Amino acid sequence: MRLTRRTMMTTACATWAGIGLPARAQPAEPDADEVIAAFIGDAPVRSDGITLDLPESVEDGYRVRVEVDAPGAEEVLLIAPANPVKAVVSVQFGAMAVTHRVVTRIRLAGPQQVVALARMPDGTVCRKTQHIDVLIGGCG
Amino acid sequence: MTLNRRSVLAGGAATLAAPAVLAQGHGRSRVVVIGGGAGGATAARYIAKDSDGGIAVTLVEPSRTYATCFFSNLYLGGFKTLRDITHSYGPLAAAGVNVVHDWAIGVDRAARTVTLAGGATLPYDKLILSPGIDFVEGSVPGWDISAQNAMPHAYKAGSQTELLKAQVDAMPEGGVFAMVAPPNPYRCPPGPYERVSMVAHVLRDRNPTAKIVIADPKPKFSKMALFEEGWARHYPGMIDWVGEDFGGGNVSVDPAAMTLDIDGDLLEVDVCNVIPAMKAGRIADIAGVTEGNWAPVNAVDMSSKADPDIYVLGDASQQGDMPKSGFSANSQAKVCANAVRAALIGSTQFPARYANTCWSLIDAEDGVKVGATYEPTAEKIARVDGFISQVGETDELRRATYEESEGWYSGITGDMFGT
């Protein structure tokens, strides 16, 4: 699934990681369950076949390293349910991307269960969830 | 006129002679403090001031004057003079602290004595170590302390800071200022990035085509969102930060050739500010109270985990969540002073509470801050709650934050030196 530009542009008013203002939700932004359901569709879901590597806790959510490994996957989607925009990134792998691995750095608005989904060539979806604690920023 | 205890002590302190040191204090409890910075000066002054002559306090500090590391970046940026950030130990002596300008070179924990380079031996009942930081040898390949004139660290304020400023001022048009940033943990987490801001401030006015490159072993740094926003706003395109993702920790330098290698890419640089990895000041090692690079302490009173008669303050200590900063050291010193007085003369010991704030200046009147309060737990000094400046704040708020930092500076230096 690729979210349309229209969906992406209708944003909630909130903030990242203690850098701003209280959330002012707007109905057009799909919630995390909707984003996840849209990706999965009717596909069978399994819990193996994907790893999600991120820290257990971070001082602030400004720049958090995330690695998703999903051998064989056609596409992966990363969801941060406590963020104003739940879908964070999706990656489609071409034939050369034989490891189906991606690393990026993301913003997290608070402590939450980050979800990674991978669409496999056999029509199944692999799902992995990991909790991360996001503390308020300190000097360190 | 009857001379009271305090004026006698002050007179003795002014002579600074070793025999006078040894002669004074018999019959009274003796505290020796090594290191006259934010931790040591504060602890010495509070113990002397609050024990009303009941404790003889000797402060060992090699320098005759003290240039604060905090605000030394503002000197680089042209906002302060070196004189503004340099302080005399005179008022401390007047307050009853025996200030000895010498190097501590030995600690005999069994005999409870400190040996000075000048030959004197100081007995103590309680010893407070606040030696600040030393550099980890070999942490930046190609650099050692003998290269500090070609590639200054400027992480102990004074002549190194002057040298770095002179080098920035002498940069050729369109030249390159490079910084090798340190790995965690280190003195003043936002310090390197405030320094880059101040150098950029100078270059924007005098040398706007110059570039700044930061090689950083860390994936992120203190107040990163605030600095990145400020750099994009005030110094667009000038500052290039190379973090862990692009091999910012895989560096080496050649001080003779003035080159910096970042993960295989060789850069010719005009100024190279090398801030190596850090460890506790050497006397903590000599005293045998370190584990690895730092000295573990008990969170309730800053006493060493290795020796109940030794306390370690500030950057050298390993205490938990507090950043290594002047504010932290000053806060820890007051807890320690209270505990030392309670142990030696039975005064009331209050529950420890700690605080820290780190202010940083990004551009003229664009100040930001991060801070927290802390309490001791069984394991460590633990963060209770905190605050941080927000991106997108008004100019008025940023100016107020900067003014607050100036108020803090005069407050803490007054608290350290009794001025």
Next chain:
Amino acid sequence: MATGVKTRIKLPDTAGAGDVITIKTQITHQMETGHRLDSAGVPLPRSIIHRLHCTFDGETVVDVDLRPGISTNPFFEFDAQVTRSGVFQFAWHDDDGAVYTAAKAISVT
């Protein structure tokens, strides 16, 4: 078009046929989320890099769809198996319509 945009690519100059190489990419960009208010209380419009497309001689390696949850100065690391010499090309698509590009050749033996 944003000012001061700089792209950074890291991949080996050479590799053996069949090797799996690691590619690192970054572009300097504020990634304004669209959720922040300016000092007057007016929402700052969203302005992000919304797509990174990496190709090798025209063939897709990865096609990345970025949302505001990606950090300032978007970073991506991924792998590619190379069987012949060629050129990796990178295109970052900005909300304002700008497309920033970079390219790096690899020699495969």
